[in-house]
Amino acid sequence: MEINAETKIVGLIGHPITHSFSPLIHNFAFDILGLNYKYLVFDVLPENLKDAIKGIVSLGIKGINVTIPHKETVLQNLDDASSEARIIGAVNTIVNDNGILKGFNTDVFGFTESLREFKDMVSNTPAFIFGAGGSARAVIYSLITNFQPERITIANRNLSRAESIARYFSQVLGYKNFEVKEFFLPEISADIKSSRLIVNTTPIGMYPNSDDIPIQSDDIFHPGQIVYDLVYNPPFTRFLKFAQEKGATVISGIDMLILQASKSFELWTGKQMPVGEVKRFLIQKLKSRRRKK
Ligand code: NAP
Secondary structure, eight states, X not given: OOOOTTOXXXXXXXXXXXXXXXXXXXXXXXXXXXXXXXXXXXXXXXGGHHHHHHHHHHTTOOEEEEOTTSTTGGGGGSSEEOHXXXXXTOOSEXXXXXXXXXXXXXXXXXXXXXXXXXXXXXXXXXXXXXXXXXXXXXXXXXXXXXXXXXXXXXXXXXXXXXXXXXXXXXXXXXXXXEEEEETTOTTHHHHHHTOSEXXXXXXXXXXXXXXXXXXXXXXXXXXXXXXXXXXXXXXXXXXXXXXXXXXXXXXXXXXXXXXXXXXXXXXXXXXXXXXXXHHHHHHHHHHHHHHHO
């Protein structure tokens, strides 16, 4: 659609922003629904964050996605935030409602919805999480509030970070069944084997390091498990390949990526993103980019 005086602007702030798929996802969805919106990318240094947030209001920008390193610090610059965003301590979507800025965390929706069809399988069973960063917080929040896991094991390189997440969610959500482990200990194999849901929330395996994998042996996966990799580029990681070969059901980070985007899209436009078409388009784009390299 042609840009004109009515065009509404949404976008992404972060630093550095090298290869985000969000412009592709949103602009494709705006085009197929014929919405007069454009999604732009703004590289914002931490020292300019406050001014950039004021600029959302003064320029009449409809909404903004927020990525590293601003997801946590942006909270103090907003008028309001959803309870999820407050509890997780991170905002990835801002809505400008006539000058009032409200923050949301749509990663929770993305993760929860992508697991929805497996709800009976994963509810009240043990879950295992690699990583204890920002996305792990959204995953843990989603698991506790929607799937009531029997236990959550967090394996992280920095053990104290995992301990502090476990302590935090025990306090704010009253969930006590955490175990924390060091990432590289061989003993975590037994915890993985006995878990129904295994989630990688680290960037291990992400392009261009697509040969990397967060496990030492693939003899830990079996049918009946759900193995989820938040990494979305490549869409089908080596980690997922190992799990699938052993009979586990696998979920790619592409699903969460598109579903979290669909929630932002809905918050900004009031319309539903055509997620199936967007997914086919994105996978095609990723394949053709890789062929060109
Ligand atoms: P983050 O806050 O920086 O946390 C990264 C986590 O990974 C930390 O726990 C870190 O451990 C661990 N880690 C990093 N490199 C490691 C390595 N070489 N070996 C062992 N552990 C390592 O990042 P994030 O925001 O959680 O994002 C993590 C990944 O999830 C990224 O690939 C991101 O693209 C993806 N993601 C996907 C979606 C989606 O929609 N699919 C949404 C959000 C994030 P330490 O604490 O020890 O440093």
